[in-house]
Amino acid sequence: MAALFGCLLGLLVSHRVTGPARPEDTPAPLLSPSGFIDGLTSWLDGGERVFYDWRIRQLGEVSERSDRVVLVSIDDDTLAEAQQGPRAEIAAYPWPRQVMGGMVHRLVEEGASVVMLDFTYPELSPRACVTPTRSGRGALSQDDDALRALLDQDPGHSVLAFRWGAEGTRTLPPTGRLWPYRVRLGSYPNITEARTRAQSVLALQRPAFLIPAGKALEVWAGVADEGEGRGLGEQMGTAAASIQERRAADDAFRVAPADLFLALASVQVQGLDPEKLLEVRQLQHPVTPLLSQASGYGATTLPADPDGVVRGVPHLVAYSPRGGERYVLPSLPLAAAMRLAGTQKLRYADGRLFIGDTYSVPMDAAGYSLLRWEAASATRGARGPLARSIRAWNVLLNLFDSQEARPVRFDHDLEGRAVILTNTSSYAPERRVTPIGPGIANGAVLGQALANILASNGITRAPPKVDMLATMGLAFIGAFLALSFSWLLRSVGGAFLFVCVAVAAGAGYVGAAGYVFVHEQVWIAVAGPLWSGGLAFLVTTLYAFRTEQDVREFVHSALGRYVSPDVARLVARDVSLMKPERRQMTVYLCDIEGFTRLSQALPPEQLVPLLNTFLTEMTAVVRATAGQVDKYIGDSVMAFWGAPVRTDRHAHLACEAALKLHAALAQKQPLWEKQFGHRLSVRAGIDTGDLLVGDMGSELKSNYTVMGDAVGMAGRLEAANKQYGTQVLVGHATAQLASDAYVFREVDRVLLADRPQPVRVHELLGRRGEFSPEKQAGIALYEKALTAYYGRDFIVAQELFRRCGVEHGDPVARVYVERCQRLIQTPPPEDWDGVIRWGRRSTDAR
Template sequence: MQRLRIHSAGRRFIQRLGFSLVQAALFGCLLGLLVSQRVSRPVRPDDTPGPSLSPSGVVDMLSGWLDGGERVFYDWRIRQLGERSERSDRVVLVSIDDDTLAEAQQGPRADIAAYPWPRQVMGGMVHRLVEEGASVVMLDFAYPELSPRACVTPARTGRGALSQDDDALRALLDQDPDQSVLAFRWGAEGTRTLPPTGRLWPYRVRLGSYPGPTEARVRAQSVLALQRPAFLIPAGQGLEVWAGVADEGEGRSLGEQLGTLSASIQERRAADDAFRVAPVDLFLSLASVQVTGLDPEKLQEVRQLQHPVTPLLGTSSGYGATTLPADPDGVVRGVPHLVAYSPHGRERHVLPSLPLAAAMRLAGTQKLRYADGRLHIGDKYSVPMDASGYSLLRWEAPSATRGARGPLARSIRAWNVLLNLFDTQAERPARFDHDLDGRAVILTNTSSYAPERRVTPIGPGIANGAILGQALANILSSDGITRVAPRMDMLATMGLAFIGAFLALSFSWLLRSVSGAVLFVGVALAAGAGYVAAAGWLFVNERQWIAVAGPLWSMGLAFLVTTIYAFRTEQDVRDFVHSALGRYVSPEVARLVARDVSLMRPERRKMSVYLCDIEGFTRLAETLPPEQLVPLLNTFLTEMTAVVRATAGQVDTYIGDSVLAFWGAPVRTDRHAHLACEAALKLQAVLAQKQPVWEKQFGHRLSVRAGIDTGDLLVGDMGSELKSHYTVMGDAVGMAGRLEGANKQYGTQVLVGETTAQLASDAYVFREVDRVLVRDQPNPVRIHELLGRRGEFSGEKQAGMALYEKALTAYYARDFLVAQELFRRCGVEHGDPVARVYVQRCQGHIQTPPPADWDGVIRWRRRASDRG
């Protein structure tokens, strides 16, 4: 064993274990940090920095890749959850679709023949929906400008006009206080618009004094509706409302128009700008909410607002944002329920989404509380939300529908609501029963005039209003998706890195064969699939979003690197095994030897040996040219070696056309005799199958003779320092050679020794062929022919075997006449070559009877080539 200068299996395992733990920790930490440093809200593509070779640029690029992969797995889980959900009927969509517009153009009312409809009609629809039982109506329409149907009275100066259409909408909404929510939009980019400077309005007119800000704001609203600047200037315990005008005449006219007959007109002062009230200030006073337990600094800050025009602002309605930012891939996955806005760098205001504003109206509260990752609306509703105000949507459908309703259970055509409105205005019974009792309604536009539909995890083509409706349904059911804490994602990433390293370390031995490599990869894929399934279960059943892409990447990288390292460290062991045992050693044997190289040490053990050669090969070698002979021989030896390998045997050597193989070393087994017999039968089957091909290719058929024997043999790595070989030595090797040669005498193909036949008789059928005495052996042995496996003989074959046994019994009983006749029948009826040999022996014994001490034993001489 001088050449076995390799570490033990235990020490090699410790080395691989240490390496795998280190690299698993490395990948787990790096990827875990990337996964944990996630952006909680959608980031617009314009906000994402371009590729950079700086460290921060590389980190951003890697984070982008991970986030992209994570979104794919997130969308899959969302659809899985949708398949197990029921569409909500607590929110109903009222859709202004193309059919509604077509009906309106052909309808009796000229004012709705063109879209957009008058705001008075929209207010009538809201009032009608409330009358039909709607608990709250959300208008998914932004009205940042006065109605195009505004009416200007001749008495006005032309600088501004009250819109009767807007006033009518406000008046209709006021009929149902706290049951309507108007929409506004926001933008995260751009610059804030500053109010006009004082030079445009050099004078100011006093319009009244009020005890509190509420009354003062109502008065200021009428000023702002005329597109004049309004000022709320403190005066004692109250507030005075002033309006900016161009001159004194315009001031008197404005005062008369607003019902102030003795208006005080003064020059405007620079200090007045500190008390100026802009339309946005009035809007913020109505729309802002207070949230306890939440840091407003962490909310997304918006820079632009498109709020309802001033005449539409009133205290009887709520106000919510309809802006739905998409992720970098253009998919809307959630709603920012809260955003922050700081006009001109002043006080920070918190603004709600349209669904949140509606939920506050339904809960009858203005109190919001943030705790433990959930936003609580009073004591009635709550929804998962992160500290930035962003809430992931739980979609209650696996795919988007073709209609307007999207993930919701129902949608109603706005035309049906209009018909009900017209019926009631005409004092007729409403023709449609929409079953809206206690349900929230969102009035939205899904026609060709509507903004482009949005892409969502459940598919494209979903209207903005349907998404907002789903968000409100989540709030009303206090349901949603919660993303686990960043530390949990990091722990999952690190855990899967160690799992990947462990799998590679534990199953790297499978890489020694193609099928094993497939299984090896399958183990890794199964582990990854198991984690994905577990993450899916957690998502569907617990509404918890745990990272998938990052942990899978960490597991894959740790698995790959550990595999490469383990493969390289085992290369020396594999080289030794193949150099000692041969190139065709089976993977199982190689694996066991690699684990315990002590199996290669020389020792004496009981084994079975097999020796075979091609019948008539010498004559064949003289007739075939080398370019045909060598391929034929190589093909035969390859097939023979494959059979030995398939039966866990070891090829010792090739001697011309002969093959010496053994079983029972280097891996111990008690079934070495069975395996040797199985190899002999399998080789005969392979020869029978390949004969037609070989005959066609080489022009010759091959016949193989083999001998098998079992005994105590010396086995081990033997040879010189220059060349050595793992081989066997002993009497059984020589006996196997003599048995192989004796096949020619008996006309058999496989002869086995007595010990082999005894050990394998439970699974294979043998028959005694002869009793021989080998030189230098004290006792004779019986040699047998291997006939086949038990249970695989036909009736005719069994009859032939019985006849042979009867003849052999008569032969050793010295009844040579009977034996000769029985052997003759075996040869004629069953084509038995061994029987023909005994017919000749019986004839000789009949002519010259053997002596009285005759025992039927034939004496063999040892061949010079025998190894023992």
Template sequence: MKLTRLILPGRLSRKYGAQWAVAAGLTLLACLYIKEEIGSRIVDRLEVFAYDSRIRAQHGELDPRVVIVDIDEKSIGEVGRWPWSRDVLADLVGKLDDKYHVSSVGFDVTFPEPDNSAGFATLQTIAQREFGDIPRFAQRLDKIRPQFDFDARFAQALAERPAVLGYFFSNEERDVNKGMLPRPAFTTAALGGQDLDAQEYRKYTGNLPLLQQSARAGGFINPWPDDDGIIRRLPLLVRHGDGYYESLAFSTVRMALGASRVKPVFYTAEELHLDAASARAYGALKGLELNTKPRPMMIPLDRDLSMLVNYRGTGGPAGGQYRYVSAVDVLKERLPVDVLADNIVLVGTTSAGLKDLRVSPTNVDYPGVEMHANIISSILDGVYKQQPDFHYAVQLAYAVGLGLALGLLLPALAPLASIAVSLAAGGAVIASNLYMFETLDYVIPVAPALLLVAALFLFNLAWGYLFEFRKSRAMVSLFGEYVAPELVAEMAESPASYSMEGETRELTVLFCDVRGFTTISEGLDANALREYINLYLTAMSEDIRGNRGTLDKYIGDAVMAFWGAPVRLPDHASRAVATALKMLESAARLDADFRARGWPALNIGIGLNTGEMRVGDMGSRIRRAYTVMGDAVNLGSRLEGITKEYGVGLLVGEATRLAAPGFVYRELDRVRVKGKNEPVPIYEPVGRSGDVNETMQAEIGRWHEALAMVRAQQWDAAEGLLQELLRQAPERRLYQLYLGRVRRYREQPPGEGWDGVTTFDTK
């Protein structure tokens, strides 16, 4: 707990703790999937899609070393329907070796049945039935028998040339072993007691013994589709009985390379950093070694002895990755010799009718023979797409790094920044993964990392939408009754910037009260009083909220409000003064309406003060309110209370006058209110600077002269000027108040140390 507090500040932990916890949970799920502790078909499918996308993005050039002799529609049209007689195939093999000098030829075709296309059996039947009495006919037939043995001719052609025959393995119970298998690449005896993780088969469909014994090698041609039917990898070796048998591609390229032996090589104890016994128990296959010249060739494999097919493109004659030539053009020697010379040849078909089209990541109609060609190209290039043993470490590094970085960052980011960071993280994962795939030939699963990025982004987006929406609603419920709707909307756009927590700010506070409300309440019945007070409070509240003020509370007939919180307002003092002047105008309109109704007159007093105040959610466990407190607040309340003493509707303190210079003020006095020892100047705002006429400005100027005379104890001069002002404005109680003070001070002089301050002992 102490460590957590050191790493993550308490305030951040409280603010983002839930989001961090969910991010940690998502990261843990990703790690468990990577370690194969849990499974997910959705993630598996996304990973397959990601792998296929990387394969499709590759664009390999023509590999001239591998040529496909195609039993295509053209060849079938000229030679005849498939299967062709074995004498035609014997001629094909002979032409490939004698005329075109290929390095090896692999048949993606199986020959399990004898060839009876020569019709020799029919001749024998005729000889027995129709010419049985002619011995010379039977003798002549026996003499020409070899000319009709097309299997023998094909076998003779195979025996003299570097040819590999294809065959099938099976585990179907209904199948029976048929034909003959070639010699295995090696047996379990060559493993020295170690074991290989290989696909095992019980049944096979091989070639005629005569053909297989004549051919130099054989290779299985089993497709290896994944669960979705797409072929992404092919085995190089499988097991049958005690033997390990080569694939057609492996056997064909081995023959072309001149290798006569296949040797399994295991990692040594030193390479595995294990003791000898543990290394033997681990049994990790390093690869298959071919005894090529001048140095052996090592072919790395996956643990199931398979290899990912590094598809070079969309496949087929139009794909451009391998040269296709029609078989009939070979038979009729229409091709230049250099097209096939010293190249590896695969005999197969692209004819749809012969059904050797498979599904690959790049094409739904991919020629099966070209899959073998891709394996051959990889071995010739020494380029193998592999999933290395350390792929778990890379994936875990992705997951932990992304979970930590995005889990900490996204909760604190704005939506656009969150999108940018998530896209950058996903782009970095994709870029690094593509680099390992294209440059290093490492196949590292990428779906868990990308899904983690997406999950963290979507979670934080949902959290931001749902929970921030709740915060916005909470903001409305918290502040909606205090501030204007437009301010609530502004606050809801960034709710994190506002809270009910207490803080100290410079604000301007307003207190408004109805003069003589007790008398008013006594003169009205309950319903009339309710309407009277409701109309008054509504008008005052609308004026306050209409100028971005925060309505604090109603205290009976009194109204309390402030400016500058929760929304910060640099001009809070000016807004407060302007609002107070408008409230006086609204009160005057209400007064006229109330008098017309026969209700008592409405007179209000307003006190304003500016200063540092404590603002926030305050109260008890039972009831709390967003309000302000402090000495500056108390002074505002006292100013409202003494407005009636000076016969004015509005009083402000010195700090408010200085903070709101755009108004014309009449200084009234320096007072010492109850609860404060320091005297403060008080002022009456008369109006905005441009709205006060010259007559009023002249009157205010004369008044300030009279006030200066009073403070200088020039009683006679002050009295004369005050009487003059009173004649001009007989309704102004301020002049009457000071005339009374002058007469009293003349009778009882305040003395030389007088500071001109009026002290109020009551609120």
């Protein structure tokens, strides 16, 4: 049951979604099988996220905040200072984009290796430019041109933001008004120059066309009439421009702003299947005047998990504007890392995204990376998990100082560091809830993602099969603990310890998973395995408790049926007989030879009647010899003589019972073979010693039973029959007490681990006076061979033992033939006494 339960939960745990849910993942109805599985999986994922957040905070406790990424924050204090300051252009927010470009340029001058702008500019600037950049263009585009011009002063040092949406319908390029004419604005030898020219057309809110002309590309712009075409040609610096009527076929060569953006922002990733990436349906990219190869472009969208917590960043997404070619777009941190590495080469292998040969970060095949938060909790202020943040007002003051040729006021120590310029004021978008706390700015999350890339670290999710094996393993452990410690449930204190065992096992697993997470940054499932282990523990506990009740009822029932009438009468007269006392007694233990094989061969409806018949015969023999059946252990029977009715002939009675049982079995063999198709062979062990006897047990269960060394020795003797090929082995004390009526022969001298002195083992051969001359001759020959053996005359002993085996079919003699052969080949030391250690090979002499 534990195996089945663990497998089912393991499959659910392995069927997981690492990142946020996709829009196309429509939930099934809850009452359907798939809906139930989805609901259970979602419930397990919710619990797993709780343990994940706890481990993230533990990792943050031992991590050091990164100083490689610095946050420049437009906070409320900055806006207040700007509003009260003398510069009117920044008194109202949002500021002109030229000011933002000046801040970027200033940060690069102060040593920033790359500056990320956490601002999307999907529309033309609504503000006038502070300082006009050129004439002939509308004021609405001059502010964007100014920003672009400032960014172009530091090529490769800026990354602009765009946003995407994964829900809703796909955004198509706008068709706009009809343009019946087109004007030719130039021919260019390569696509880069042609796109640059087309970008200037698009900035004027006109359609652009890239039409092949041999090996060159011609750039055309749509116009309303020929006069507008000539005016546009002059404005764009093309005199006597060719003007033609627009054809329907031109639409195939039309270039939309999104096309230019995709050409600049998309990346190629070796080893990654774009079909597995999250497909976005809507884009908000920078307005056309801001597009340039001098800047990188990355997404700032941070989707949250179903519980509203941001735990990672989708570094790569796919976009197909017309449902055709897929473009792979990077996140803002990834685009910044590509700029820092000076490469456009991305490679995905073994669960990691490699940025050139410089950086790498763990990422799944869907483009999603879990963040390694380098703080246990978010500090008050804008920096979040980062080591430093700078007020944008300080950067502005440095910018104004440099523009006015004054010494700058602040040393920001930005040399070689990446900077993210973000808004953390009251005007900022909604702040993010993260594993380390709520209220973290979007830019701080992106900064942490870049810090992970620059350090080439992150969180790696363990393979699904590891989580599945952990779930199944904990189910087995839970079941094993419940079975192993169910005996503790017999008392209130024991029940408390029983629960503590389960809690300790669960805590141990959580601790191990936490250790792997903190030291190896590997996320192994916790919630699923804990539920699997806990429920398996509970179910197995209920099963064990019920089984113990059934066994107790069966034992009480069996004791009532098979208890000796003598015991019943004596106990009725004197209950004190059930009290424990120590006396010399003889213990008998037997089992059916080859019962495991027999139980596999017979169906239950035949095996149970056969076993019941054997136990009935055994019980009858024991009661007939004044013995007591102590217990049945599967196919084994344990009996004793000498209590509660005292007798000095307990050893005789045990030997008599052994012989009678073999006689009864021999008589029943033809019937059993006919009825069940099998014959039974029994092996037995008998030993005598001082035993504790009486009514022993708990309040819930007690038996009239015996305890002592002789019980264990009887079990060892019974098991040793298989080694010697004998039927009944007895201890030395039993052989001495019953030697006047029964014939024994010495089989071996053994040393037990729990006894300081060697013990002689004997075989019960039969009653005195019942041996044929041939049998007596075989016994005499064996005794002669044994004497030669202990006299170290191994050659003579081997020959005599060989004769015993050949002439009398003696299995014990065959054992000694092999033993003599080894001793002849390797003579023993001078102090050899023939004693062997049980549990090792028979030649392992002391």
